Amino acid sequence: MNLAVIGTGYVGLVSGAGFAELGHNVTCVDIDAARIAQLERGEMPIVEPNLPEIVRRHAAHGRMRFTTDLAAAVANAQVVFIAVPTPSNDNGSADLRFVLDGAREIGRAIARYTVVVTKSTVPVGTADRVREAVARETRHPFAVVSNPEFLKEGTALADFLKPARIVVGAEDPRAIAIMRELYRPLMRTSDRMLVMDTRSAELAKYASNAMLATRISFMNELASLAESVGADIDMIRKTVGSDPRIGTKFLFAGCGFGGSCFSKDLRALVHTGREHDVHLTIAQSVYGANERQKHVLGIKVVSHFGGKLAGRRICVWGLSFKPETDDIRDAPALTLIAQLRNAGGAVVAYDPVAIENARLALGEGVEFAHDPYEAATGASALVLVTEWHELRNPDLERLKACMKEHILFDGRNVWSAQDARDAGFTYHGIGRP
Ligand SMILES: NC(=O)c1ccc[n+]([C@@H]2O[C@H](COP(=O)([O-])OP(=O)(O)OC[C@H]3O[C@@H](n4cnc5c(N)ncnc54)[C@H](O)[C@@H]3O)[C@@H](O)[C@H]2O)c1
Incomplete structure (x- = not known):
């Protein structure tokens, strides 16, 4: 499957590498051009065990690409992951600016049925807001899925590849089927996918x-x-x-x-x-x-x-x-x-x-x-x-x-x-x- 991952931080880069390891083609996108240049040189912007070897191997085989061009990455992807920061506002609420900016840009770029997945940790109701943000920008069909990430820094890749559970919040059966297909290689021993509503x-x-x-x-x-x-x-x-x-x-x-x-x-x-x-x-x-x-x-x-x-x-x-x-x-x-x-x-x-x-x-x-x-x-x-x-x-x-x-x-x-x-x-x- 062709995937785009927006954000190349602890979650985005590790997920991108993990999905490449599962056999998917992953384009990793970031607004930080220096970070993308670093990744293109094979240098890691974060320290995480085993990450450099896996990223370099998949980049060499063309299964991982790095770009600042979100539109091109999204136009070519069946599934787009949002893995951008959700820092605290002064009142403690999550600042969704990066997520919603990303959603709008994704909306402008999608070219066919696309599954838009929030991997960032986002408050209840964000999937609805992402859906509205994307819908305002596109006439193409799409679905929004909540797929929160549970990896731990320090063992992030191992956690991604051996998850205790994979949570998929979705209402669209077609999107659920795509998420199942995406994670299928991790389900051989047991079905670890917990499918529920987005909230x-x-x-x-x-x-x-x-x-x-x-x-x-x-x-x-x-x-x-x-x-x-x-x-x-x-x-x-x-x-x-x-x-x-x-x-x-x-x-x-x-x-x-x-x-x-x-x-x-x-x-x-x-x-x-x-x-x-x-x-x-x-x-x-x-x-x-x-x-x-x-x-x-x-x-x-x-x-x-x-x-x-x-x-x-x-x-x-x-x-x-x-x-x-x-x-x-x-x-x-x-x-x-x-x-x-x-x-x-x-x-x-x-x-x-x-x-x-x-x-x-x-x-x-x-x-x-x-x-x-x-x-x-x-x-x-x-x-x-x-x-x-x-x-x-x-x-x-x-x-x-x-x-x-x-x-x-x-x-x-x-x-x-x-x-x-x-x-x-x-x-x-x-x-x-
Ligand atoms: N770090 C963890 O252990 C962890 C674990 C589970 C979930 N999460 C959640 O995942 C989300 C991301 O966390 P992180 O630690 O990976 O963040 P991070 O700060 O390491 O990385 C975020 C990346 O997103 C990029 N970015 C921001 N806006 C962008 C945009 N519009 N387009 C493209 N790129 C953009 C930034 O340049 C940065 O490289 C947060 O919601 C966090 O709560 C983090």
Whole structure:
């Protein structure tokens, strides 16, 4: 099948590569000409495991193309995916400007029956608005489908190719049949496609993200209580997670979740509720709890040093919002670094892949090192924010030798508190005694 994917970010590029892997011909479109030029040179605009190899292979075989010419890509496609950003407006609602601009452009370009699919995370009712936007521009027949994406950055391609479920919200039987055909290679072992109306599909995506965020925030709040009462959140997590009704995933306490999705989607969900006089108090609280949680690590560091960090170097390990990605959107490290700098600290940071993005976001005033131990040299404290594998088992002797003061803040509870103390460090975790 000939497909067009509008937007070549974490979702668009990965989906495009995934569909090419399933045997389809994919034209990836972006308004960012520099990004398209980069892709044409075989360079990736994002860091995602296995993506470069797959994109380069399909580009070489002509199954993936890159262009800024949306009209040509759409005219040639049976199915067009919208995978553009849906950031938060000031009031928390989702900004649909990019989606609706895209829909209008698609409407002007379609040349025959076309399935227009929203892959972006969009509020309930957006499919209707996309339908109106396209209809105003074309006389050709078309259908609108909601096909929200559930991939996780860091394992995005694997998630796309082995999805737990494929949600298709559609009212047009012809469009549903095309979506089935499109995803057929992923259905060999089991039919993972959940077909529903567009409104349910749109809401299902928000519900999934809100549930995952709720689990994390619930454990983060319990971690604060565990700390206050002298209990160990690791044992609480293991106890809770071993109940098969609950399961072990997304129960790790830490310094808050980041990324471009959870916070924005919680706010958009709450806003949708407000528009319909339904007060989503749980989603609202989860958002607030996470905003507070993102400050917990910084508060620990600053109060350890009596409220003042002037004259001290503080080393931060990990900048991306989670391991295996260069995405720093809403990353807890950004909140922490602002706190440390406000208290007068000199921040030196290390991350395996996210330094360039962090430099753009933070500007001057933060020093970056390309080696974790170089970053820690002369530091009064080392703060782990992102649990990259290479940072999970630090060489404590080496740290002891290069740090000025021996204080560790483990924002992800991945280090052994005992080992750290045995090596002569003061250790602070999240919800650990
Ligand atoms: N990142 C994730 O893990 C993830 C997972 C599931 C769903 N989502 C949702 O998918 C959507 C996209 O997220 P993302 O992280 O891929 O965004 P992103 O910022 O990484 O990429 C978006 C791309 O769209 C391009 N773009 C914007 N307007 C355009 C237009 N009119 N025409 C062509 N290109 C345009 C941008 O230049 C950019 O390259 C959002 O709604 C997000 O909530 C994201």
